[in-house]
Amino acid sequence: MLTRTQALALEQASDAEFKTLGLQAAAVRDTHWGRTLTYSRKVFVPLTNMCRDDCGYCTFVQKPGSPNARVMTPDEVMAVVHEGERLGCKEVLFSLGEKPELRYPQAREALAQLGHSSMVDYLAQMCERVLEESSLLPHVNAGTLSDEDIHKLKPVSASMGMMLENVSRRLIQRGEAHYACPDKVPVQRIRTLERAGEQGVPFTTGILIGIGENWAERVDSLITINHLHRRYGHIQEVIVQNFRAKPGTAMANHPEPDLNDMVRTLVLARLLLDPSISIQAPPNLQQRFGAYIAAGINDWGGISPLTLDHINPERAWPQIESLRSATADCGYGLQERLAVYPHYQQYPDRFFAGPIAARLAGIARGDGLALAQCH
Ligand SMILES: O=c1nc2n(C[C@H](O)[C@H](O)[C@H](O)CO)c3cc(O)ccc3cc-2c(=O)[nH]1
């Protein structure tokens, strides 16, 4: 594994040097993850698109008053879940705006009508319903979480996630991507990762590249994730996600990272992080699958046969079969996985509680949806 000094020095490395490093990264992946990449067949449920933050790159968020601002009803959620189940999905990714009730009366009213006072309460209830009424496993991506939030969500979700994005405090200054976003203050994101570790939650995180950060700040963000994983052993995967510029946002004219930047960052992540951490890059935000595989990724993340990627709705998911053939062209297999990685299922007492523990124990015994039955 690289030291911080070595990682920082890579900023100056030539394309030829990166070619050699890419071979090393791919070798680390082959040793620890084998020659089969994974993906999770999932549905995406944007429980609410109202959010107390205003990230400069986000088109998901809608201000109350806009005709598109909403909180999904339980029936709407369950309709997506059941349709996903019919199509063979095994994961429900709840991805939502952060604590809109703390900023907007309209969000408080919408929640009150549903019988809740916070979005996390409503989220926990919907996770519980998903477990009671379907075979899918909830994975929640609700941003920063308090100790109580995690305690509430752990018994009803297989795993949780929150992109660290970046640890740089520069990005919260006026004119930067995270200006006036209380949930993007680095220490808040780091505390969420820490709390998840303390409470034993299999956790997905990652970095968002191209939002104004520099190479050293990427290195420090990955090192932060690695330190937390050393302490708690709970980081199941790290997503390296590339910023996409969206019309109508504050960052509409901000340059997007190119493929070379993405590849260099994937190589950095693979050589810097503990090799037991899965490295994922989304296949719908660039189309050069082979370049990512060569850079050492072992996972394509969630792919949906049903729902849009609501965060990047203009980027269609590849068909699973076309991803399989592109992956095969590079000499790798493609296999479905669950929202929680197999390693964590070996330590149920630490990582699972309540109804989700019972469901995962059932899967391990072979009733319900065994991984072997995955497509
Ligand atoms: O479809 C998506 N899936 C996203 N995922 C889901 C991911 O692809 C996997 O499906 C899950 O992490 C299950 O392992 C996230 C999960 C997180 O915990 C945090 C952030 C993301 C980001 C995305 C995303 O932008 N689009």
Ligand SMILES: C[C@H]1O[C@@H](n2cnc3c(N)ncnc32)[C@H](O)[C@@H]1O
């Ligand atoms: C779920 C994750 O999606 C990411 N996200 C939000 N907006 C964009 C965008 N324009 N481009 C790429 N990623 C984005 C954020 O990092 C969030 O945490």
Ligand code: SF4
């Ligand atoms: S990226 Fe997440 S936190 Fe930021 S505005 Fe969008 S929904 Fe809110």
